[in-house]
Amino acid sequence: MAIAPTDLEDFARRIASGAADEVTVRAAISRAYYAAFHYLFDIAAALPKSAKCPDYVTELTHHEMQCRFDEWQLDVVAPGLSSNRILRDQLTASLKTVRKLRIKADYRLGSDMTLADATMQLARVGRLKRAADEIRQLGAASSPA
Amino acid sequence: MIGRPAPATIFKDLGLELRDIISRGTRLTEFEKKVWDQRISKLNQVDPTGALELRGDLEAVFGNFAETDSFYARALNRSGFDIDIVLRHMMTLVQTGQSRKVREVFERHRERFKGNPTAIRQAATMLGFSGWVLARREICESMLGSSERVDEAECFAVNWNGLEESAVADAVGESISYLRMRNVDVKGTRSIPVRDERGCGTILFELFAEGEPEALADVEWDLNGHLGSLSLPAIENEVVSVALAINPN
Numbered sequence: 001m002a003i004a005p006t007d008l009e010d011f012a013r014r015i016a017s018g019a020a021d022e023v024t025v026r027a028a029i030s031r032a033y034y035a036a037f038h039y040l041f042d043i044a045a046a047l048p049k050s051a052k053c054p055d056y057v058t059e060l061t062h063h064e065m066q067c068r069f070d071e072w073q074l075d076v077v078a079p080g081l082s083s084n085r086i087l088r089d090q091l092t093a094s095l096k097t098v099r100k101l102r103i104k105a106d107y108r109l110g111s112d113m114t115l116a117d118a119t120m121q122l123a124r125v126g127r128l129k130r131a132a133d134e135i136r137q138l139g140a141a142s143s144p145a
Numbered sequence: 146m147i148g149r150p151a152p153a154t155i156f157k158d159l160g161l162e163l164r165d166i167i168s169r170g171t172r173l174t175e176f177e178k179k180v181w182d183q184r185i186s187k188l189n190q191v192d193p194t195g196a197l198e199l200r201g202d203l204e205a206v207f208g209n210f211a212e213t214d215s216f217y218a219r220a221l222n223r224s225g226f227d228i229d230i231v232l233r234h235m236m237t238l239v240q241t242g243q244s245r246k247v248r249e250v251f252e253r254h255r256e257r258f259k260g261n262p263t264a265i266r267q268a269a270t271m272l273g274f275s276g277w278v279l280a281r282r283e284i285c286e287s288m289l290g291s292s293e294r295v296d297e298a299e300c301f302a303v304n305w306n307g308l309e310e311s312a313v314a315d316a317v318g319e320s321i322s323y324l325r326m327r328n329v330d331v332k333g334t335r336s337i338p339v340r341d342e343r344g345c346g347t348i349l350f351e352l353f354a355e356g357e358p359e360a361l362a363d364v365e366w367d368l369n370g371h372l373g374s375l376s377l378p379a380i381e382n383e384v385v386s387v388a389l390a391i392n393p394n
Contacts, residue, residue: 063342089373090366093380097365097388100339100349111337116391123358124388127366 005038033102242322276317
């Protein structure tokens, strides 16, 4: 049975409740990142391979996704969007933050993480989802009928 | 008989009120400024040194930072060197996002801090708040001894990409300054060294603020756009990421 990115986000929201212990909080932060990764996946997949991507890498890795958005050749997805540098800066910085928080949640066990961190991560992921939806809408609006 | 408030109490109350205005980025009208002028003039009659400090803070509300520094320098001279005045000056600089000046003021008076661990801890905290994570550690180690625990110890593993620590302080200062403009009061900061997928050590610098998560996420989104427009080396070279966090208190 397949799942959608929203299922990951819903799961993260469900477990990030008032009674969540730190292990659960960290799991919510981590799952929320993966929701963001998958919200952006189809857009990143449509972008040209990054100049930094080694030849042997054929999959869209986390780093490769970041590099493609950094290089921001978004005209491929929605004509005219490559010139929107503000959106590029907003999206790439937010993606870096959710990813770093995922790394912190999964690997930096000595650093405290709280329910407030999970709540903020989820809000951030919600903002990234909105941006992804807007990019898709712009792309769809410019596509020939 | 009802006693009149002591000058120290008046100074403290006015100072706290003004500090709140500074940290929240509240805009004062010209009329409100005149009212503040009158209140400070009244204090001047009983506490001229305190009045100089408050005039400095009032100028900071209006972004007249050169005047702020000048008033604080005069207050410090007049006091015969009161370390608390240096600390309050640093606090005003922290709250207005002037990270480089926070360090400058501390270094200018560094020798005077010696033998005063409470003041050193306060100064170190303010430096860390402003993005000087290595300086904070250095000060704690060299001036307080190695027994002091510093959370940012692992920042030494950060890949600085040839940049100075001041580049991080610049990014943090710009962030605080922008957030103040958006009336977001930064209550505290936290820096975490994070190794990314390539194995590069970077800093995640979190700024604690109060507000609804969705509203804070929107402000952070705008902050990202603002920082990107400034082409800050520490952001462009991925040495630091700045994020908002919900204030736990």
